Amino acid sequence: MRSAVLVHRAAMAIPGLAALCAAPFLPVGVGAQQAPRSTGRPTPLEASVDRLATHPAVKAAFAALQQDNAWTLDQQVGLCQIPAPPFKEQARAAAYRERLRALGVQHVRLDGEGNVIGEIKGVRPGPTLLLAGHLDTVFPEGTDVSVKRDGTKLIGPGIGDDCRGLAVVLAVAKQVITHKVPFAGRLLVVGNVGEEGPGNLRGTRALFSGPLKDSIDLFISVDGTGYGITNGGVGSNRYRVHYKGPGGHSYGAFGMPNPMHAMGRAIAKIADLEASTKPKVTFNVGVVSGGTSVNSIPFEATMEIDLRSESAAALAEIDVRLQKALREAVQEEKARWPKSNAALNVVIDTIGIRPAGATPDTALIVRTSLAAARTMNIYTPLTTSSTDSNEPMNMGRPAVTLDGGGVGRGAHSLDESYDDRTDGFKGPQYVLLVVLGLLGVK
16 A cells, blocks of 8 residues: 655755656666766765666666566566455465565465565675565455556556565566575565555564564565655554444434434544644544434444554544544433433444554665665655555664556556556666665675
8 A cells, every 4th residue: 555645855865866856767787878967976875876786796687677577567467467355365475476486586485474475595694684565455355357458558456556566576586586696684575465454464563573573674665656765654543433222213212312423423523633734643434334224213323433643642642532532422422311221332443553653764774765766866755654664664673665666546446557668677676776785785
């Protein structure tokens, strides 16, 4: 899920980067003349990423990513045409596992949650970096997931979110192995489950609570299209709230507390909540249901509520006010009918918790991502969103979510599209450069 809030901090983090968004990208190491770049002196990190891009194995991998672009797109389409509704990602996971094995990825397996995990070992000791795309989609079982091609455009549910990310992870793994890139440490390549709403980040939670929890030094999720860097995680608390009473005839039983009216009072209170803008806080009643007929006092009324903020403290504060409003509505509805002894109560079920978090702009993983963008002459704004990176960010682990290149439209819709245009290969190139910049190449 990559509905992001753009925060244009990248240009401040690397002087002159904003000017690069207008410069054409010329792939590193494929014989093209380098486009104009910032005239400012590169930082030591930027200079090291510049040198990395000239390493023979990296240059070869870059050239192959461009030449093998049709293969990457075939992976994207093939995976997308395997259904992966929430909690039923098994078929796509099995296909992803076989694709990793075919590339020569080592120790490919499924964990207890259904994540596909493989390993590529470096030539010397170093950090462990986990590179992931998510397997699941928002679309229910039975959705037609066939992909149509229209020139450079691919159209199908989930083609960008996150079949693009899955394909980019495969492409990076393929070139690292094929060209024997001599990196340090260990690269974990993962297709994880449960990123979308109902999944509640269950796949990433399992990764950071299971056997790998203490060995993951760096986390990169590839999710969505374009070239954003998500280093802020929007947290969310989601509830299904039930107001319950005995119910009765709308005329004969009139005078008792009405669960639907209580819910209406609660909705009005929620609508009047004050929400800050810095940090941003949002609230929404998105689903309401209940009742059996127009002439019946309902015995139950239900609503679903979403609270969000990029600040854990702000999210917790508005949650307290929400809980108060939900319970006050019961007391006010009872007070409206003081002569009635009919019961009225509220039951609050948690249906989703996503932790808020952030990787600082000054963190090495962010600065390396920006430095790689500078080397490649692409503009990568820093963004805030809700992705698999929320979990490690909340734990204080270095994490970012990178877009996978190309141009996407209509995420989470049946006519979702991904347009590779003439330079979609830049996405895998960029992710590869960030990964190698963090691990280091001999």
